[in-house]
Amino acid sequence: MRAGSPSLLREINDRAAIEALLRNGPLTRSELEAIIGLSKPATAQLLTRLETGGTVLRNGLRGGGRGPRAQLWTVNGALAHVAAVDLTPDTIDIAIADISGATLTEHRAPMPRTGVLEAFHHAVTKAAAQAGLTTDALHHVVVGSPGAVDPGTGRLNYAPHMPDWNDRNIPEELRALLGTAVTVENDVNLVALEEMIAGRAVGVRDFVLLWPADAVGAAVVVNGVLLRGATGGAGEIDAMRVPDQAHAETGAGRVGSRYGDLLDSAAIAKLARAHGVSARTGLAAVKKALGEGPAGREFLVDLARRVATGVANVVTVLDPELVLLAGDVAQAGGTVLADLVAAELRRLVVPRTTVQLALVTGKPVRSGALHSALSVAREQVFGLPAATTEPFRAPRRHDEERSAPTSAR
Known part of the structure; x- marks a missing residue:
């Protein structure tokens, strides 16, 4: 031409x-x-x-x-449909949308400890049926999961809390079950993607998103592109060794501890108790601390020290424009916790990196998965270039030439 x-x-x-x-x-x-x-x-x-x-x-x-x-x-939204799935050790949270982005249905189901593939298949099949579809009629499915899928083997790494999903080629098995194209992406990467599309990272080229939780996760974006790593493990900082800089004594290793062990729910609750703030979970402790006066403040400062110590290692190497704190614990601490982390970070590293709360709340993993699936479908059906924030380029469906409208070819 x-x-x-x-x-x-x-x-x-x-x-x-x-x-x-x-x-x-x-x-x-x-x-x-x-x-x-x-x-x-x-x-x-x-x-x-x-x-x-x-x-x-x-x-x-x-x-x-x-x-x-x-x-x-x-x-015409009926030209193609996609599914977005937030997969956790406990739940399967699904949204089905048409290619215009209109959500047609949502479905949430418990995740059993065994028979996980069957449960996943059943949940997605039920969600599709609620939208008047079969799973093989879905143009693309994006699954957000803890850990990371090794692009060479298809195996889920860095996710010991999801044991029944290990030792499998996850994308291949899910494609066979659903009869359509499936991409499995790290959940925190998808949150970072959503922040780039609709959150605080819009227009930001280099940033790190940290999700302090029972398994600490991070997403690293360099020059507008997610850093994935050779085995998909970039940002898997849960196992990083860091000293405990909290002033209160909780028995944590001062020389070097697993970062995730300092920020899981039990560790945060134990740190809170050392300051006289009693709560059963880390999330509850952070919420309670905001109204506990000096004791609550000192607990949050100590927690910020733990968070900042791990973040400092990443900031020193990458020198990003922005660090975003995401997830329930970060949101519970609010701008108070973010400001304390920023202050502690300034004591540890030379770069004066801005620290803020992630803006997208609610269902950020599923929202990121939906934007990813729509980007793939729109590229394949309409020929639109995938967004620069897209974390992967999915394989083309075998039937896409049949399904694409003439005017879009």
Whole structure:
């Protein structure tokens, strides 16, 4: 095809229009015209072409008052469907959406200790059925999981708390079960992706996201790209050896302890008790400390020392623009904990790195998985370039040529 040929220009304009409709929702012809910069006749022809190909649909009218109401246009969501799954040792949390991004259904199921593949298959099958679909009708499925899948073997590493998922080629087995393309991504990486799309890391090229929990996780983004590592283990800092800088004595190793052992729920609760703040879990201790006066403050300072000691090792090597604290414990501590971590970090390292709370809350892993799955589907169905934040390039579906609309090929 010659550069500048009419067919190439039509493809470029079609994709620009589809992207604008996906980003902005239903638009009138004049609104779309203003966004993509075409003339009124050219935009009208474009919409006719996309409607004939089944790529866009009429979606009601906009307007009122004295003037005529204008036709609204939207992307045909039924062209493809995706699933996003947040997989934990205890639960399977699923959302099914169409290619426009509209969520069709949600489903949550318990994760048993054995028979995990069967439980996963059953949960996704049920969610798909709620959306009027079968699993093989899903264009792509993205699963957010603790640990990391080794790209060479497909095995889940760094996830001892998910024993029944080990020693398997997880992506391959899930693809066989569901009959469709599946990508398994580290859960904290997906949270970082969501922060890049809709959170505090929008426009930030280099940052680290830390999730202090029973298994401490981190995501590292360098020059706008997730750092994955040769075996998928970049950011798996739970096993990193760090000294305990907390002033209160809890029996933790002063020379060097496993970072995760200093920040799991039991360790945080024990540190709180050493300061006179009694709570059954680490999360409860952090929440309670905010209203406990000097004792609560000193506990949070000690906790910040533990967090900052591990973060300092990462900051010293990477010198990122931003450190984000994510997860329930970080959110419970709020800006108080983030500011304390920043102050402790300044004592330990030369870079003056900003420390903030992650902005995306609720279901950040599932949200990141959904954006990832949509990015894959939109690239394959519409030819739209994957977002620069996309953490992987998925294999193409065997039936994508059959399913893609003519106008998008």
